[in-house]
Amino acid sequence: MLYTNIKKKYDIIFIIPHMGQGGSQRVASNLINHWVKKEKTVLLIEFFPNKPLCHEVNDSVDRIFILNNSYINLRKYKKTIGNIIIKLLNVLKRAMPFTLVRLKQKNNIFIKNEGKGYIKDILIQKNTKFVIYLTHLLIDVLKIDITSVVKIYYVMSFLFIPGDFRRLRRLRSVFKSVESKCVISFLGATNIKTIMSSYGLNRRIIISERNDPNIQKLSDPWDFLRKKFYRLADVVTSNSKGSIETLKDFVPYDKLLYIPNPLTFNICSIEKKKRFKIILCVGRLVKQKSIDTLLKAFSLMYKSIPSWHILVVGEGPLKNELINLSYRLKIFKRTHFMGYRKDIYRFYKISSIFVMPSLHEGMPNSLMEAMCHEIPAIVSNSSPGPLELIKDQYNGYIFQKMNIFDLRDKIYNLVKNENLRLEMGNRHREFINDFSLNTISTHWESLIQKDI
Incomplete structure (x- = not known):
């Protein structure tokens, strides 16, 4: 959409780098579509138009892209x-x-x-x-x-000079031209750019940190700027309690608010399906997800657990590297890379074990969705978000980050004990019953409706 076609007034301006693959993008899509159903007008601002649209938004949402090159001119500046x-x-x-x-x-x-x-x-x-x-x-x-x-x-x-300076100027130009009391931003560097561009314009700025800043560092100079600029926002939200504890070090406590990710369905409504001997892993194929740890752990025991398979759902730059690794480990016939799938729920319904070997996470949507489908989960001890959902040996297992032998043992215990898998899966509802979309959106709406 061209800049000249957007409206002059919106209830919410929502800023995110892109609507491609990612948990933050899924949360953004769910929230925006929910607000539209409640007859709120939303302007969605993105930075990267070349990213594939993985999470769709309602057609009534206006979308614009703020680029850092010269072929989209939002406004010409007079220079003295x-x-x-x-x-x-x-x-x-x-x-x-x-x-x-x-x-x-x-x-x-x-x-x-x-x-x-x-x-x-x-x-x-x-x-x-x-x-x-x-x-x-x-x-x-x-x-x-x-x-x-x-x-x-x-x-x-x-x-990023002159690239991102140009983007920052254009973003500020939009803020000046469009009336909206509330601006919501997702993800670290984008949060900083939003604050930089909107400061002093009488907007209620709500930013959302989607990972623990103590674990997920930003590149220079953004990591330094995060500690300086975040406190200028009106509200700083995070989807994990552990991240809130980290943010206390550089954001006033009265500006911090814990808001978990919303679920789009109720755990009690999940249709029971026949489970197959499938170990499921869902996530982007990037270093952060540490999927190679799962492959290496599986290679240590695949001969002793015949007919069990791994399904990896997601896309990313490491796909070919991971496929080659499965060949080297001689598990390629039992490791299946499914790519990015919009019908992800069909894989939850048939899987027996869910594994999240990540090096760091916020509050992972895929883990919450696996819990909704009552799949016992195995997560790494790398970050606080997943540990708020999984209690070791109660509704899943926690293994030492990147320890393939520990992960192997935890998977093997679940593979060999079907009753244990059922018991752990049934206990998930104790942890996620309060995460419905209606409940979580109420927290966001209370922030949006507050006066500046």
């Missing part, structure tokens, strides 16, 4: 270079030994290092108006010392 330089000099008067030098090239600003140290000269191109705003935000609002500010600009100059 003389005034910009004067304002920057005033803002950075404490910057010595750093000084600003105007170059001959139009619309360029040069921060020159006149002192000792490893910070090099920085060229900030054609983004001067936004740099003034951002510099004020960093120094006067967040009270970051000038040396750190210059370090941030130095990293930015290599990572």
